[in-house]
Amino acid sequence: MTTVLVPERILDTRHRQIVNGKAVVVEDGRIKGVAARADAPDGAAVIDLPDHTLLPGLIDCHTHLIGQIDNGQGYAQLVTRSAAQEVLEGVRHAAEMLDCGFTTVRDVGTFRAFADVALREAIDTGWVKGPRMQCAGAYVTSPGGAGDITGLAVDTDQIVPPDLRFGVVSGVDQTRATVRQILGRGANLIKVIATGAPQTLGTNPASPELTADEIRAAVEIATEHGVHVAAHAHGADSVKRAVRAGARSIEHGSLLDNEAIDLMSQAGTYLVADLYNAEWIASEGSKLGYAPEVLKKNELVADAQRESFSRCVAAGVRIAFGSDCGMFPHRYAGRQFAHYVKNGLSPTQAILSATLWAAELMGWEDRIGSIEPGFYADLVAVHGDPTEDIAVLESVDFVMKGGKVVKGR
Ligand SMILES: [Zn+2]
Secondary structure, eight states, X not given: OEEEEEEEEEEETTTTEEEESEEEEEETTEEEEEEEGGGOOTTOEEEEEEEEEEEEOEEEEEEOOSSSOOOSSOSGGGGGSOHHHHHHHHHHHHHHHHHTTEEEEEEOOOSSTTHHHHHHHHHHHTSXXXXXXXEOOSEEBOTTSTTSOOOSOTTTGGGSOGGGGTTBOOSHHHHHHHHHHHHHTTOSSEEEEOBOOTTSTTOOXXXXXXXXXXXXXXXXXXXXXXXXXXXXXXXXXXHHXXXXXXXXXXXXXXXXXXXXXXXXXHHTOEEEOOHXXXXXXXXXXXXXXXXXXXXXXXXXXXXXXXXXXXXXXXXXXXXXXXXXXXXXXXXXXXXXXHHHHHXXXXXXHHHHHTTHHHHHHHTOTTTSSSOOTTSBOOEEEEESOTTXXXXXXXXXXXXXXXXXXXEOO
């Protein structure tokens, strides 16, 4: 089965240029090539996309598909929801992401351990509509840390079921054993929670929560299994620990100093910064009944995070797109693009962060992030030219995943 897509223009992410007057030929779920429009093979299905730019399917490197949208009231209430409820929310969120043009996500954590792996398998089998996924399985976090269930009274703490605390570790030996368990149960990457978080009650984003030895142990075992470590880290000290230990990406990176930025730049560590998330909490949080503690911590990191991002861009730190959707509704993930541009990336660079550069972070640069022969036919089209007006990526009209049209004509 051959399909030919005929847009107004194509964004060639590999060569950072707009190509006019060409068509993309798709066969058996893969891109066969970019050809002259007149060269469409006989009998091929033709999809006309006038006035549209065709670009590679978008990649979000920091999502939380499982579970209901964070309501800013802490995670103790997760004991009132079953794993089944959390997974079914994930099914809906997966479809929403795909509809917004995100054909691949790196899902960086669920409190209900391995619900993400179940969702990934259902998508890959074709039972459920959603993006390609890499999953973290569970948070590797300290007791009482930002990936633990906090906020319960000490005499009710024992009611937390084990799958909500699968990745809680203390010390190097337990870290090694737990990382092995997480990978053995199907995770594609390891997410370590190196500092506190605005949304986790009782934790401080500036404070370290894992020791340098614990982070090193996680990286050691992950590397032996051929996967990478994503480190949630706001405070500079923990960012440095994670970079020195060999984490592939820093998530958030809100409170960076010059030394941290230099280290990231030298090591080639990716920054995955969720700029829009903080703005959304600032504008919607109090209306939605967020806990005052969460609002206060969000305020503390928001300006600093924007500034850290701009300084990283200026220092040449690698950037990969990460929205942190799940903290806000998934259908708004594309709003992040405009905030990257507002804080230092060009529109083309912002698109690269969600295509070519994101694929490199995930180790999938041989199959997604670019329109070239042999790559998955994951393609999206937007009205207008996103390299001139980045906001058009907030409303994607056409989505193809693996050669199948999932949205649009
Ligand atoms: Zn997150």
